[in-house]
Amino acid sequence: MTQATAASSEQSPMNTAKADSPPLQAPTAKTAAELPKQVLVKWLYDMQLIREFENRTMQAYQQAKIGGFCHIYSGQEAVAVGTIGCVNHDDPIITAYRDHGHALARGMTPEACMAEMFGRTTGCAKGKGGSMHMFDRPNWLMGGHGIVSAQTPMGAGFAFAAKYELEVLGTGKKKVCLCYLGDGALDQGCFHEAQNLASLWDLPVIYILENNGYSMGTAIHRHTANFEHLVDRAKGYGIRGVEIDGLDIMNVYNEFKPIVDDCRETSRPAFIDLKTYRYQGHSMSDPQKYRTKEEVDQYKDKDSIAKLCSDLMDMGHIDEAGWKTMRKEIADIVRASVEHAEAAPVPEAGELFTDVYANPEKNLSPAATYTHGTKNPLL
Amino acid sequence: MTTTPTTPTMPMIETDIHPAIDNPELPVFLPEDQMPSREGDxxxxxxxxxxxxxxxxxxxxxxxxxxxxxxxxxxxxxxxxxxxxxxxxxxxxxxxxxxxxxxxxxxxxxxxxxxxxxxxxxxxxxxxxxxxxxxxxxxxxxxxxxxxxxxxxxxxxxxxxxxxxxxxxxxxxxxxxxxxxxxxxxxxxxxxxxxxxxxxxxxxxxxxxxxxxxxxxxxxxxVPEEEYYIPFGRARLAREGDAVTLVSFGRPVHFCLEAAETLAAEGIEVDVLDMRTIRPLDIESIIERVKVTNKVLVVDQSWPFASIASEVVTQICERCFDWLDSAPARLNTADVPTPYAKGLEYDYLPNPERIVEAVRKML
Structure with missing residues (x-):
């Protein structure tokens, strides 16, 4: 697989989550302030990478180079980067359709992510999944799921599988699954089923509510009951529930890290109400009539990237020049990912009939002949 | 292919495995004549x-x-x-x-x-x-x-x-x-x-x-005690005849066999082809029998509209239309919600009497 080559600078926090490198272990530091500079700077890098990537995504979408539904992650970067920063590289994660941020935070290359949205063969799903279906097996990203809350029983399933592997097969290790959901997913029945199963069977899954306040265009107080006390619901299932301010990544780490460690140790699920905000509409086709510009601006004043950058400057981990260099480098990488996606080949017509069956026997269809396709570029 | 499915070599997710290609531990399927006998005690x-x-x-x-x-x-x-x-x-x-x-x-x-x-x-x-x-x-x-x-x-x-x-x-x-x-x-x-x-x-x-x-x-x-694997996409000719081919699967196969007995008493011998799997569908076996009987009735216990029977009939028309002596027919459950009353439920199903009647109409 191809990895982002982080341009020239030696200090550049390279994306180290490579498939061919040993699984990365989560840091052990109890607080973000104790983390090595390298880790903190990498966070800033990843968050800015997501922001820049999404800017380019919007541009490409407006140029009709990206089709379908496209949900932009800008504003929520501290959630993906902060929470993923608390787990091991081989802890599975699963999310819904606002998934570019998680993919990049997990180590998917901008090329694979952008090419997927461009519908190209070098995309993470060979152009068969698009924006909403980012899968990255080497990086333990289990999707990218398009149906609201469908990922929540599956999150329990990955936790179950890890536990089964350890207890029945006698291989593997203690894992934690991170399962992300939006606040709209709170209202789906399957999330309640998932919480019940996770608690009943002691499954190490952490449900991370990326609470951006809107279920598409319906504000939280209009779509879910008792919205100010969401952790109470988790408690109803005997699940630990914690509210976390998700705009400050240092805070995310400080609050979330002990929960991950506890979940791994005790094999008990948790529910996190992570308060965040999305800057863009629900999807690219959202005129945002349901909220004011002032509200968006209020949150932009508390921007998570600006906050981390300022913190790191205070700590002496980065200076204006370094920040400028980093942004330039990221801009180059993201621009290169767009160029890559534009130049990458579109799937050949024959790919229409591949990857439908792993064992494509004859007579599975009156009209189609299924075959094995090309190897996925990530594998 | 492995000779017998043994304890797997890939216990859990390997990041470099390509499931669509690096596949699969399929069992070995014996040729039909080496399969364990269906007869026994x-x-x-x-x-x-x-x-x-x-x-x-x-x-x-x-x-x-x-x-x-x-x-x-x-x-x-x-x-x-x-x-x-x-x-x-x-x-x-x-x-x-x-x-x-x-x-x-x-x-x-x-x-x-x-x-x-x-x-x-x-x-x-x-x-x-x-x-x-x-x-x-x-x-x-x-x-x-x-x-x-x-x-x-x-x-x-x-x-x-x-x-x-x-x-x-x-x-x-x-x-x-x-x-x-x-x-x-x-x-x-x-x-x-x-x-x-x-x-x-x-x-x-x-x-x-x-x-x-x-x-x-x-x-x-x-049922043999020994291990055996039946491949998908292979129908079984449960009864051989020459008048009409009955194509079915699941429980209605028994309705077909019962109907075949009734018809046999009248001197009408019908095929009963048990599809065993629907996807894949062994259309070749259907064609083979249609070429013998030239008449086909698909018996299906789902509703008629866009049913498996509809699909099978369509494929028959596409693949062996010229071999048919009469329009390929389908017999489904009655196109109503399933009733409770015993008699109504029986009438609703593609029961042997309805099959016999449908076959007679085709002759």
Whole structure:
């Protein structure tokens, strides 16, 4: 697989989550302030990478180079980067359709992510999944799921599988699954089923509510009951529930890290109400009539990237020049990912009939002949 | 291919495995004439044949586990999994809450990582609350992940009218679900096939929808003790004739055989072709018999509109129209919700009398 080559600078926090490198272990530091500079700077890098990537995504979408539904992650970067920063590289994660941020935070290359949205063969799903279906097996990203809350029983399933592997097969290790959901997913029945199963069977899954306040265009107080006390619901299932301010990544780490460690140790699920905000509409086709510009601006004043950058400057981990260099480098990488996606080949017509069956026997269809396709570029 | 499916070499997800290509540990299928005999005196019930299939595979492969409502301590709502908890323990025979959506989605995720879940739906009628995971995730996972994640899972349970269970509990899901590419569907009609097909299903790397019938679970027949795997996509000629070819699957195969007896008494000999799997569909065997009888009636216990029978008739028209002496016909359940009253339910089904009548009309 191809990895982002982080341009020239030696200090550049390279994306180290490579498939061919040993699984990365989560840091052990109890607080973000104790983390090595390298880790903190990498966070800033990843968050800015997501922001820049999404800017380019919007541009490409407006140029009709990206089709379908496209949900932009800008504003929520501290959630993906902060929470993923608390787990091991081989802890599975699963999310819904606002998934570019998680993919990049997990180590998917901008090329694979952008090419997927461009519908190209070098995309993470060979152009068969698009924006909403980012899968990255080497990086333990289990999707990218398009149906609201469908990922929540599956999150329990990955936790179950890890536990089964350890207890029945006698291989593997203690894992934690991170399962992300939006606040709209709170209202789906399957999330309640998932919480019940996770608690009943002691499954190490952490449900991370990326609470951006809107279920598409319906504000939280209009779509879910008792919205100010969401952790109470988790408690109803005997699940630990914690509210976390998700705009400050240092805070995310400080609050979330002990929960991950506890979940791994005790094999008990948790529910996190992570308060965040999305800057863009629900999807690219959202005129945002349901909220004011002032509200968006209020949150932009508390921007998570600006906050981390300022913190790191205070700590002496980065200076204006370094920040400028980093942004330039990221801009180059993201621009290169767009160029890559534009130049990458579109799937050949024959790919229409591949990857439908792993064992494509004859007579599975009156009209189609299924075959094995090309190897996925990530594998 | 391995000679016998042994303890797997790939216990769990390996990041460099390409499920769509680096595949699969398929069992070896013996040629028809080397298969163990269908005749013999080891008479067991359909439910026991299912249990044998699951137990044999679970003994060989620790990745296989069974979950569903009442499968463990209750010993199975229909006693299919009787005794399995004792043998395999609660980590592999798992009682679930009544949360089909939740546990189906959960099992699909487990399958993505390389485990091999068998999900028992007490009835396929209850699978609709799990429609999203079983239709939107399981059959599409390989495709939408560009070949990165397969879904080797078996969903099984009772399908069709059970015996005065009325509308909500008598669903035939075959037409609805077989419409979806990415899944396979097996519908055995007898204990011998049930065992061989279920063992194949468990070893298949794709999601298999395995449809049983509450009305057949007590059916008894010889089932070999030895291991055997029945390949998907191979129909079985259950009775040979020359007048009409009856094409069916699952429980209505018995209706066809009964009708064939009645017709034989009148000197009319009909074929009964048991399809065994719907997806893949052994259209070649149908064509072969149509070339002999030149008349075909498809008997299907789902509703007529856009049914499996509709599909089979269409394929017959596409593939061997010139061999037909009369319009290919279909016989389905009455196009109404399933009634409760015993007589009405009988009339609703594609029962032997209706089959006899339909055949007579074709002659």
């Amino acid at each position: 080891r008479i067991i019930q359909f439910r026991e044949a299912l249990r044998e299939a699951m137990s044999e595979e679970m003994r060989k492969d620790k990745r296989v586990f069974l979950l569903g409502e009442e499968v463990a301590q209750y010993n199975g709502a229909y006693k299919i999994s009787q005794g399995m908890l004792d043998e395999f323990g609660p980590k592999r025979i798992i009682d679930t809450p009544i949360s089909e959506n939740g546990f189906a989605g959960m099992a699909i995720a487990a399958a993505m990582t390389g485990l091999r879940p068998i999900v028992e739906f007490m009835s396929w009628s209850f699978s609709f609350v799990a429609a999203d995971p079983i239709l939107n995730n399981a059959p599409k996972m390989l495709y939408m992940s560009g070949g990165q994640f397969g879904c080797p899972i078996v969903f099984r349970g009772n399908d069709g009218a059970g015996g005065q269970l009325a509308s909500t509990h008598s669903w035939c899901v075959e037409a609805l679900y077989a419409n979806v590419p990415g899944l396979k569907m097996a519908i055995p009609s007898n204990p011998y096939d049930a065992k061989g097909l279920l063992k194949t299903a468990i070893n298949d790397p794709d999601p298999v929808f395995f449809l049983e019938s509450e009305r057949m679970l007590g059916d008894k027949a010889h």
